Amino acid sequence: MTSVPDPPAPHAGPAGRGRRGWWWVGAVVVLLVAGGVVLAGVLEHRSWVAAVARYDAQVAEQADAAEESLTRVEAQEVVHPATLAAVVVTGRTLLAASEGQVEDPAVREPLQSALDAADALRENGVERATEERTVDALRRPNPFRPATRPARHVTVVTGISPAPAELDDAASAVAASATTVADAQQQWAFDGLQAAATDGDPVLTESAGLVTDEGTRTALAAALAAARTSLDAGVGGVPVAQSVAERDAVTSATEAVWSDRLARTLELRRQQARDSGIDCTVQPCVALTFDDGPGVETERLLQVLAEKHVPATFFLVGRNVEARPAVARAAAEAGHLLANHTWDHPQLTTLDDEEVRRELERTQEVITNATGQTPDVLRPPYGDVDDRVRSIATRTGLRVVLWNLDTEDWRTRNTDETRRRAVEGARPGSVVLLHDIHASTIDAVPGIIDDLRAQGYLLVTVDQMAP
Numbered sequence: 001m002t003s004v005p006d007p008p009a010p011h012a013g014p015a016g017r018g019r020r021g022w023w024w025v026g027a028v029v030v031l032l033v034a035g036g037v038v039l040a041g042v043l044e045h046r047s048w049v050a051a052v053a054r055y056d057a058q059v060a061e062q063a064d065a066a067e068e069s070l071t072r073v074e075a076q077e078v079v080h081p082a083t084l085a086a087v088v089v090t091g092r093t094l095l096a097a098s099e100g101q102v103e104d105p106a107v108r109e110p111l112q113s114a115l116d117a118a119d120a121l122r123e124n125g126v127e128r129a130t131e132e133r134t135v136d137a138l139r140r141p142n143p144f145r146p147a148t149r150p151a152r153h154v155t156v157v158t159g160i161s162p163a164p165a166e167l168d169d170a171a172s173a174v175a176a177s178a179t180t181v182a183d184a185q186q187q188w189a190f191d192g193l194q195a196a197a198t199d200g201d202p203v204l205t206e207s208a209g210l211v212t213d214e215g216t217r218t219a220l221a222a223a224l225a226a227a228r229t230s231l232d233a234g235v236g237g238v239p240v241a242q243s244v245a246e247r248d249a250v251t252s253a254t255e256a257v258w259s260d261r262l263a264r265t266l267e268l269r270r271q272q273a274r275d276s277g278i279d280c281t282v283q284p285c286v287a288l289t290f291d292d293g294p295g296v297e298t299e300r301l302l303q304v305l306a307e308k309h310v311p312a313t314f315f316l317v318g319r320n321v322e323a324r325p326a327v328a329r330a331a332a333e334a335g336h337l338l339a340n341h342t343w344d345h346p347q348l349t350t351l352d353d354e355e356v357r358r359e360l361e362r363t364q365e366v367i368t369n370a371t372g373q374t375p376d377v378l379r380p381p382y383g384d385v386d387d388r389v390r391s392i393a394t395r396t397g398l399r400v401v402l403w404n405l406d407t408e409d410w411r412t413r414n415t416d417e418t419r420r421r422a423v424e425g426a427r428p429g430s431v432v433l434l435h436d437i438h439a440s441t442i443d444a445v446p447g448i449i450d451d452l453r454a455q456g457y458l459l460v461t462v463d464q465m466a467p
């Protein structure tokens with residue numbers, strides 16, 4: 001082909017021939033450029049579509065994550081603080097209820113500490129922890145087809161503060177220490193019921209035929225049966241409140257039987273007195289009472305009383321009876337009334353139940369052993385008595401008798417003054433407080449007896465005195 005010369009062009013010179021020969025190069029270039037542009041456009045578009053797809057996916061993922069997290073946190077907000085709050089209420093109630101029941105501080109203090117820690121944790125309430133998350137903005141790098149996607153900011157709730165684990169740990173600490181207190185409280189309730197039943201059992205058996213109202217014994221038998229059933233269930237076998245109620249029922253039934261028994265004994269003694277011509281409901285009676293012995297002066301007093309044929313009441317201190325049992329026995333043999341004035345003269349209201357009981361029981365024992373007489377009258381030292389002490393006294397078989405005429409012999413230590421106060425203060429029904437541990441008092445007694453008799457008074461023991 002190249003060997004064949006081109007035919008001459010009709011309208012073109014030699015230069016025109018050359019341009020015509022290269023026209024296709026331009027076309028190729030144009031085509032190439034156009035093709036390149038198209039290709040670049042296609043690639044850019046694909047890249048943009050892919051970028052938008054990633055962007056959309058991130059936005060969707062962000063929204064899902066935020067929603068899922070919120071649902072989880074909303075559940076945490078409800079469950080964990082509520083669990084702790086419930087445990088705290090239970091713990092606080094238990095701590096208050098166990099006061100005076102669970103005495104051991106080592107048992108109660110951990111619960112108090114755990115409650116304090118829980119309160120500190122709850123003090124500022126529960127807050128949400130959040131985190132800002134962003135999906136970056138997107139811009140299409142194509143000046144011919146501009147497009148953008150905005151940056152997306154989302155606040156994601158990531159959790160709560162205090163953290164669920166912290167709240168749960170606090171709840172566990174309260175629950176664990178509460179269990180220890182509850183166990184101790186159960187033991188306390190069981191022990192209390194057992195002690196009441198142990199006290200009540202012999203009172204029931206020993207009171208047969210010695211009460212006026214058999215109903216008090218029937219009630220005690222029923223209360224003891226209920227207590228036995230609960231005790232058979234073991235520690236924690238019945239609720240604390242039930243144990244306490246049953247203990248109180250046994251205690252008050254025991255007290256009622258003893259009250260009945262003491263009242264009956266008193267009535268029998270008054271009947272005996274009436275049979276021998278002494279009736280303080282119609283005669284003017286005065287009872288001389290001697291506290292705190294037996295002492296070194298007591299034998300001399302017994303001689304005076306024997307010479308004057310006057311019965312008296314001796315409120316004996318247990319440890320003094322232990323020191324002078326023969327004097328106590330002589331007083332009993334002379335027909336005087338022996339009574340309980342505690343073991344070592346404490347203020348009974350300041351002692352706990354067990355200590356009060358011990359004071360009274362030890363004294364009952366020593367007097368019974370020394371004299372064969374078991375007292376049924378108690379004078380609390382200093383006249384210091386309340387309902388609790390009175391109840392324990394009754395359940396120990398003792399009726400409380402105070403005085404209504406104080407000679408203050410222990411203060412004046414003056415024979416004339418003691419005599420004057422006793423005689424001038426005397427009224428029918430006077431119970432005169434004297435102390436046979438002072439010589440000045442013993443010296444005053446003959447004059448007191450003579451003066452009171454001169455005024456027409458009948459001298460009696462406190463159980464012969466009209467109520």
Ligand SMILES: [Zn+2]
Nearest residue numbers: 291292381382
């Ligand atoms: Zn006294």
